[in-house]
Amino acid sequence: MKYSLSDIFVCARCGYCCQGETTVSLDEDDRQRMVDDLGMDLDAVREKYWRVTGNIVQMKIVDGHCIFYDENTGCMVHKGRPWRCGQWPLHPSILTDRNNFATIRDSCPGINKELSYEEFCLILQQLIDETDRLKC
Numbered sequence: 001m002k003y004s005l006s007d008i009f010v011c012a013r014c015g016y017c018c019q020g021e022t023t024v025s026l027d028e029d030d031r032q033r034m035v036d037d038l039g040m041d042l043d044a045v046r047e048k049y050w051r052v053t054g055n056i057v058q059m060k061i062v063d064g065h066c067i068f069y070d071e072n073t074g075c076m077v078h079k080g081r082p083w084r085c086g087q088w089p090l091h092p093s094i095l096t097d098r099n100n101f102a103t104i105r106d107s108c109p110g111i112n113k114e115l116s117y118e119e120f121c122l123i124l125q126q127l128i129d130e131t132d133r134l135k136c
């Protein structure tokens, strides 16, 4: 049977995953995509939006959430968001760690709660097999 992403996850746009005191880190592709999407030059983006610690680049935190999160419109850099944001909450570690799945499922209202762990993994594995980098 062929499954689609919506069988296991539909984002509820609650913004919970954009809250907290840290964000995902940005690799080089993420940085370039974000710069292109924002239409600004690299130095300006770094100054305004990034928190740089040595080689680690994350997005700044403002009022307990990612600087790009807006409570009315959600992610303000959706097309240019880091690939880890696009992957969330379907992290491959779910496939090998039942506890991790439980933690993620509890924190993300978009996950289909009707499925057992085994059913969820079956579909997630199929979706991962179909693409290099699963993106939600």
Ligand code: SF4
Residues within 6 Å of the ligand: 010, 011, 012, 013, 014, 015, 016, 017, 018, 088, 089, 107, 108, 109, 110, 111
């Ligand atoms: S991925 Fe989950 S936690 Fe994040 S906005 Fe969507 S439903 Fe909410």
Ligand code: SF4
Residues within 6 Å of the ligand: 017, 018, 023, 059, 066, 067, 068, 069, 070, 074, 075, 076, 077, 078, 081, 082, 085
């Ligand atoms: S870049 Fe967008 S999706 Fe990622 S944490 Fe920030 S607001 Fe959320």
